[in-house]
Amino acid sequence: DSGVTQTPKHLITATGQRVTLRCSPRSGDLSVYWYQQSLDQGLQFLIQYYNGEERAKGNILERFSAQQFPDLHSELNLSSLELGDSALYFCASSARAGAITDTQYFGPGTRLTVL
Amino acid sequence: GEDVEQSLFLSVREGDSSVINCTYTDSSSTYLYWYKQEPGAGLQLLTYIFSNMDMKQDQRLTVLLNKKDKHLSLRIADTQTGDSAIYFCAETPGGSYIPTFGRGTSLIVHP
Numbered sequence: 001d002s003g004v005t006q007t008p009k010h011l012i013t014a015t016g017q018r019v020t021l022r023c024s025p026r027s028g029d030l031s032v033y034w035y036q037q038s039l040d041q042g043l044q045f046l047i048q049y050y051n052g053e054e055r056a057k058g059n060i061l062e063r064f065s066a067q068q069f070p071d072l073h074s075e076l077n078l079s080s081l082e083l084g085d086s087a088l089y090f091c092a093s094s095a096r097a098g099a100i101t102d103t104q105y106f107g108p109g110t111r112l113t114v115l
Numbered sequence: 116g117e118d119v120e121q122s123l124f125l126s127v128r129e130g131d132s133s134v135i136n137c138t139y140t141d142s143s144s145t146y147l148y149w150y151k152q153e154p155g156a157g158l159q160l161l162t163y164i165f166s167n168m169d170m171k172q173d174q175r176l177t178v179l180l181n182k183k184d185k186h187l188s189l190r191i192a193d194t195q196t197g198d199s200a201i202y203f204c205a206e207t208p209g210g211s212y213i214p215t216f217g218r219g220t221s222l223i224v225h226p
Contacts, residue, residue, distance in 0.1 A: 002157060002159070004157070033213075042216060042217070042218040042219070043158075043203065043216040043218075043219075045213050045214075045215075048213070056213055058213065090157055090158070092157070092158075098212040098213075099212060101146075102212065103160055104160070104214075105160075106157030106158040106159065107157050108155065108156050108157050109156075109157055
């Protein structure tokens with residue numbers, strides 16, 4: 001158990017809908033990272049927040065947004081969903097803002113299915 | 116082509132050694148990582164190697180880095196059924212702390 005929790009575990013929704021995925025980092029960790037894992041793209045970095053502020057941005061679509069709250073939990077909002085958004089969404093946390101030696105601890109993921 | 120490449124599958128017999136290979140393209144990579152993903156779980160960091168090292172050993176795991184060929188390998192000695200998982204190679208390109216992941220190698224251990 002990494003100490004990172006994600007809810008829900010599974011989510012099934014329809015095209016055009018909007019969903020929110022939630023992540024609680026390990027106790028004491030200030031950074032949260034979001035990744036998308038799909039069959040065709042592999043594991044792609046989406047976005048990172050550190051202590052409430054956006055820190056780094058990867059291949060995140062404009063239809064997706066995220067935020068980190070004062071209690072350090074984070075939410076990933078996916079809107080106008082398309083079939084291709086079906087994937088496993090992982091959250092990871094680390095202690096600091098982004099040092100190479102800063103280990104990322106991954107949550108178990110949320111499996112999103114868009115029908 | 117992909118920044119980090121791995122073969123998709125590896126099948127070994129229990130008790131044998133497994134060698135999972137990875138190639139990467141960024142010669143300025145600073146750290147290279149191996150992660151393990153078990154079914155229904157997130158990625159777990161197994162080990163990492165700094166780019167100025169050739170080898171790192173940690174119990175049953177041996178990581179070899181050939182920087183000239185941009186080739187990384189993970190050797191698991193005495194492979195057990197519990198080692199069955201997907202193994203991801205990752206690098207941090209120069210100047211970045213966000214890892215770039217390969218697509219993962221599914222290791223299947225059979226009796």
